[in-house]
Amino acid sequence: MRIVIAEDDPLLREGLALLLRAEGLEVVATAGTPDELLTAIDQYEPDVAIVDVRMPPTHTDEGVRAAAEARRRRPGIAVLVLSAYVEPAFATDLLARGSARLGYLLKERVGRVEEFLTALYRVAGGGTAVDPEVVAQLLARSRPDDALAPLSPREREVLALMAEGLGNAAIAEKLVITEGSVHKNIGRIFAKLGLAPDDRADRRVIAVLRYLGLTPGPG
Amino acid sequence: MPLRTIRRGVDALEIVVSGLGTGILALGVLLWTLLVGVACLVGVGFRLLPTVRRAAHAVADRERARLAVAGSGSARQEIVWLILHGTVGFLLGAVGITLPVYVVEDVTFPLWYRFLDPEQGGPGVIWWRVDEPADVAAVVLTGVGFAVLTIVLGPVLAWLQAYPGRRLLGGSLSRRVAELTATRAAALDAHAAELRRIERALHDGTQNRLVAVTVLIGAARRAADRDPDAAGDLLDRAQDATEQALAELRGVVRSILPPVLDDRGLAGALAGLAASCAVPCTLDVDVPGRCAVSVEATAYFVVAEALTNIARHSGATSATVLVRRAGDRLSLSITDDGRGGAAEDGGSGLGGIRRRVAAYDGRFRLTSPPGGPTTIDVELPCGS
Numbered sequence: 001m002r003i004v005i006a007e008d009d010p011l012l013r014e015g016l017a018l019l020l021r022a023e024g025l026e027v028v029a030t031a032g033t034p035d036e037l038l039t040a041i042d043q044y045e046p047d048v049a050i051v052d053v054r055m056p057p058t059h060t061d062e063g064v065r066a067a068a069e070a071r072r073r074r075p076g077i078a079v080l081v082l083s084a085y086v087e088p089a090f091a092t093d094l095l096a097r098g099s100a101r102l103g104y105l106l107k108e109r110v111g112r113v114e115e116f117l118t119a120l121y122r123v124a125g126g127g128t129a130v131d132p133e134v135v136a137q138l139l140a141r142s143r144p145d146d147a148l149a150p151l152s153p154r155e156r157e158v159l160a161l162m163a164e165g166l167g168n169a170a171i172a173e174k175l176v177i178t179e180g181s182v183h184k185n186i187g188r189i190f191a192k193l194g195l196a197p198d199d200r201a202d203r204r205v206i207a208v209l210r211y212l213g214l215t216p217g218p219g
Numbered sequence: 220m221p222l223r224t225i226r227r228g229v230d231a232l233e234i235v236v237s238g239l240g241t242g243i244l245a246l247g248v249l250l251w252t253l254l255v256g257v258a259c260l261v262g263v264g265f266r267l268l269p270t271v272r273r274a275a276h277a278v279a280d281r282e283r284a285r286l287a288v289a290g291s292g293s294a295r296q297e298i299v300w301l302i303l304h305g306t307v308g309f310l311l312g313a314v315g316i317t318l319p320v321y322v323v324e325d326v327t328f329p330l331w332y333r334f335l336d337p338e339q340g341g342p343g344v345i346w347w348r349v350d351e352p353a354d355v356a357a358v359v360l361t362g363v364g365f366a367v368l369t370i371v372l373g374p375v376l377a378w379l380q381a382y383p384g385r386r387l388l389g390g391s392l393s394r395r396v397a398e399l400t401a402t403r404a405a406a407l408d409a410h411a412a413e414l415r416r417i418e419r420a421l422h423d424g425t426q427n428r429l430v431a432v433t434v435l436i437g438a439a440r441r442a443a444d445r446d447p448d449a450a451g452d453l454l455d456r457a458q459d460a461t462e463q464a465l466a467e468l469r470g471v472v473r474s475i476l477p478p479v480l481d482d483r484g485l486a487g488a489l490a491g492l493a494a495s496c497a498v499p500c501t502l503d504v505d506v507p508g509r510c511a512v513s514v515e516a517t518a519y520f521v522v523a524e525a526l527t528n529i530a531r532h533s534g535a536t537s538a539t540v541l542v543r544r545a546g547d548r549l550s551l552s553i554t555d556d557g558r559g560g561a562a563e564d565g566g567s568g569l570g571g572i573r574r575r576v577a578a579y580d581g582r583f584r585l586t587s588p589p590g591g592p593t594t595i596d597v598e599l600p601c602g603s
Contacts, residue, residue, distance in 0.1 A: 019441075052386045052424070059422075108429075110433070110437065113437040
C-alpha cells in the first residue's frame with residue numbers, strides 16, 4: 001500500500017509518517033499544502049491519501065476540496081480525511097462523490113493505532129470509514145417524527161456501526177455477537193426504517209447515512 | 220462684561236476669520252463656475268465641468284474639516300453651499316475681520332490722529348471732522364462700541380456663517396446613525412478577528428500538538444514489544460510535544476487578555492512592560508479614552524514582543540515606545556538604538572507581530588537598516 005500524507009503541521013506530519021512506516025506501510029511522500037498533495041499524487045500514484053482538512057492558505061476546508069480533486073484526478077485512490085473536529089457538513093461534501101474508498105476520521109483516532117489501521121485498510125480496500133463522532137451527532141439530531149424510536153438499544157448500536165462503514169463481521173466482533181445475529185438485527189432495522197435490506201457494507205452505508213440526515217448527492 | 224463672554228466673542232471671531240478663508244476659496248470656485256458656465260454657452264466649457272465638481276467638493280471638504288462635521292453631501296447640496304458660502308459666508312467673514320480692525324483703529328486713534336488732515340475725518344466709518352479732544356474721545360468711544368459689537372455679534376456671525384455648511388455638508392441624523400453603525404461593526408469585527416485568532420492559535424498550536432502526542436504514544440505502545448528502544452524514543456518525542464503544547468497554551472491564554480490590562484489600563488500595563496525591560500525604555504503614551512479591549516490587548520502584545528526582541532537581539536542601550544491615538548487609529552512606534560538589520564524570519568517574533576496586526580486590518584512597518592536604529596510602526600483601528 002503506497003501512501004501520501006498531507007498535513008501542514010510538521011510535527012504531526014512526521015509523527016504520522018513515523019507511525020505508518022513503523023507498521024511496515026510505505027509512505028511515498030508527505031505534503032504540507034493541497035498543491036503539494038496533488039503534485040505528489042500525480043508523481044507517485046499512491047493507493048491512499050491521508051489528508052488534513054485544514055491546510056494553507058485559508059485553513060478552512062482546503063483538505064476536503066483537495067480530497068475531491070484527488071478523487072477526480074485519480075478515481076481509484078482511497079482518501080482518508082483527518083480533522084481536528086468533525087463537521088457533518090464536511091462528511092456531506094466528501095460523500096457527494098460516493099462512499100467507496102473514503103474515510104473521514106477525527107485526528108486523534110490515529111493514536112488508537114490498531115483501530116486506525118483497521119479503518120485505513122477498510123478504506124484502501126474499497127470501504128468507508130465515518131468517524132463515530134459524526135455518527136453520534138447524526139443520531140443525536142432530533143427528528144420531528146423520531147423515526148429511530150422503534151429501534152432497540154442493540155439495533156441502535158448496530159445502526160451506528162453500519163453508519164461508520166463496518167461490515168457484518170466487524171460489527172459482530174465489536175459487539176461480541178454472532179454474525180447471524182448481526183444479520184438479523186440489520187434485517188429488523190431496515191424493516192423498521194423502511195429501507196431496502198442490503199448486506200453489502202459499501203452500498204448500505206450511504207443509505208443509512210442519508211437516512212440519518214446526511215444528504216450526499218447521487219453516489 | 221464677564222470674561223467668559225469676551226472669550227466666547229474672541230473665539231467666535233477666530234472661527235469667522237477661518238470661515239473667511241473657505242469663503243474666499245468658495246468665491247473663487249464660484250467665479251470659476253460662472254466662467255465655465257459662460258464657456259459652456261459657446262460650447263467649449265463642457266470639458267471643464269468636472270473641474271467645477273472637483274473644486275466644489277475639495278472646498279466643501281475643507282469646510283467640513285473646519286466645522287468638524289462628517290458626511291458627504293450630494294453634488295447639488297455642495298453647489299448650493301458653494302453659492303451661499305461664497306457670497307454671504309464671504310461677506311460675514313469680511314465683516315468679522317473688519318470689526319476688530321475698526322476697534323484697534325478707533326481705540327488707538329488718540330496716538331496718531333495728529334498726523335491726519337482734520338478734513339479727512341477719522342478712520343473707517345468715522346465721518347465727522349476731528350480736531351478737538353472731544354472729537355477724539357468720540358472716536359475712542361466708537362471704538363469701544365465696536366469692541367462690544369464685535370464680542371456680542373461674533374458668535375452670531377460665526378453661527379450664521381457656519382449654518383449653510385452644517386445644514387448642507389454635515390451629517391444628517393441618518394448619516395450619524397450610519398457612522399455609529401459602522402464603528403459598531405468595526406468593534407464587532409475586531410472582536411471576531413480576536414476570536415478567530417484565538418481559535419487558530421488553539422487549533423493549529425495546542426490541538427495539533429496534543430494530536431501528535433496521542434499519535435506518538437500510540438506508536439510507542441505498538442513499538443513497546445517489538446523494539447523497546449524505539450518506544451523510549453517515541454515517548455521522549457511525545458513528552459517534548461506535550462511540553463510544546465503547554466507552552467503554546469500558556470502563550471494563547473496570556474495573549475487573550477493580559478490581566479494587567481484590566482487592572483491598570485493600556486498606559487499602566489505598558490508602563491509595567493517598560494519598567495521590566497532589560498534595556499532602559501522611555502514610554503510616552505497619550506491615548507484619551509479606551510479602545511476595544513482586544514485592540515488594547517494587541518497593542519500590549521506588540522509592545523511586549525518588540526521589547527523582548529530588543530532585549531534579546533538588538534544590543535541596544537535604550538528604547539523608546541510612543542503610543543498615540545489619532546481619530547479611530549491607535550499608533551504605536553517602538554524604536555531602539557541597537558545594531559539594526561532586524562528581519563522577520565529567524566524566529567525574531569516580528570512575524571508574530573505582523574500576523575497579529577494583520578488580523579486587525581492594522582498596518583505594520585519595520586525599518587531596520589544595518590547599524591540601526593530599528594523602528595517598528597504599527598497602526599491599529601481602535602474599533603470604537
